[in-house]
Amino acid sequence: MLHLLCCLGLICFAGIANATTTVLCVTEENRPVNFWANGKVTGFSTEVVEAVLKEIEVPANFQIMPWARAYATALHTENVLIFSIMRTSEREHLFKWVGVVSPPDSSYLFALRARKLKLDKLDDARNYKIGTINGDAREQYLESKGFVKGRHLHGNALPTTTYEKLKLGRIDLWAMSDIIVTDIVRRDGGDPSQVLVRALQLTELGSGGSYMAFGPKTDDHLVERFRKGLEVIKAKGTFAALQKKWF
Structure with missing residues (x-):
């Protein structure tokens, strides 16, 4: 008891x-x-x-x-x-x-439309510098596929910083979610459909x-x-x- x-x-x-x-x-x-x-x-x-x-x-x-x-x-x-x-x-x-x-939401590798980059598969992205957020799911996913930080991947703390680097040509691709990218570009005064292209969807990360x-x-x-x-x-x-x- x-x-x-x-x-x-x-x-x-x-x-x-x-x-x-x-x-x-x-x-x-x-x-x-x-x-x-x-x-x-x-x-x-x-x-x-x-x-x-x-x-x-x-x-x-x-x-x-x-x-x-x-x-x-x-x-x-x-x-x-x-x-x-x-x-x-x-x-x-x-x-x-x-x-x-x-x-x-979905994740993509975004590129500046003016660059006219063409990616048919993920391996094609190894030829470019990819901007990521330190420790986020897209960075972790790319690392699991053999992309290396400091060589292929260039991490940042803020997505706005990554976008600025993309515009300046310091990176070639931007690994980010569609919702976040759309908001950042619009607040920067741009039209997402005119400024960027979805160069490749990271389909394995899902769209939930x-x-x-x-x-x-x-x-x-x-x-x-x-x-x-x-x-x-x-x-x-x-x-x-x-x-x-x-x-």
Whole structure:
């Protein structure tokens, strides 16, 4: 009987701990899904995460940081939620996946239309300098295919920096998502269809939305609360309403 009471006490304590845990939500500067504006982190995916937090009544703080640091922080620290993160085979067993928090999207190697570069297959890209974001899914994917950082791949902390290098001719190709590229070029005053071409789609990365996820040190009960909260806001129509607002 005493053993049973102790077990029940531990379960209750775990529930209380989860209920009062303050989660750190980390992301990168990537308009329009997550970015810093007017003194706070905002964007479509940010507002989805905020809706989940409100639904499950979990307090949280948001921080924007370079992607490589956000990735490492979430991977190695308890109660750190990372978004918007692509779910790939390389990452599958590294994180506890909550669910999709962004619209469907695809990744490409983009080139300046004026360059008239022609790529028929991924191997053709080995002849060019490719701009990437340090530690992101596209960079990891290209590395898994034998592309080498410093030779083929040239990493940056911000996608806007990569675009500037592309315009200056310091790189030849830009590995990035369609949504992010479209937003950056438009904010720069250009028409994406006139400035860039989708030289090659990185089809193996899929075209689904990005996720929010926790690292392995976060308790499964907390992760499950977030999963259920995300399901609820999608069922309520909150996710769809936010997508209409932002896109």
